[in-house]
Amino acid sequence: xxxxxxxxxxxxxxxxxxxxxxxxxxxxxxxxxxxxxxxxxxxxxxxxxxxxxxxxxxxxxxxxxxxxxxxxxxxxxxxxxxxxxxxxxxxxxxxxxxxxxxxxxxxxxxxxxxxxxxxxxx
Numbered sequence: 001x002x003x004x005x006x007x008x009x010x011x012x013x014x015x016x017x018x019x020x021x022x023x024x025x026x027x028x029x030x031x032x033x034x035x036x037x038x039x040x041x042x043x044x045x046x047x048x049x050x051x052x053x054x055x056x057x058x059x060x061x062x063x064x065x066x067x068x069x070x071x072x073x074x075x076x077x078x079x080x081x082x083x084x085x086x087x088x089x090x091x092x093x094x095x096x097x098x099x100x101x102x103x104x105x106x107x108x109x110x111x112x113x114x115x116x117x118x119x120x121x122x
């Protein structure tokens with residue numbers, strides 16, 4: 001149970017600094033913030049939320065598995081069998097996150113610099 005909870009806490013702690021950085025960037029120059037974050041942020045920030053949802057699904061599976069290990073009411077095999085749907089959901093979520101990450105990386109590498117250069121004339 002500690003590993004599952006630790007996994008979720010680490011996931012939340014990865015997302016929080018990004019939110020603060022966006023706030024700082026918008027505080028210094030809002031237009032630059034919009035031009036540098038909006039193109040890829042439209043895809044990247046929902047991906048963060050989806051990643052958090054995936055980490056919470058994994059945490060639920062780990063906790064259920066530990067219940068099966070330590071409880072006389074459940075068996076490990078029974079818990080694993082009941083969790084097959086969750087494992088498929090987790091796998092699909094991970095694949096979708098990777099696809100969104102690749103799209104956001106492409107936009108950040110090629111489209112965002114063009115937006116900034118076209119406005120600021122760099």
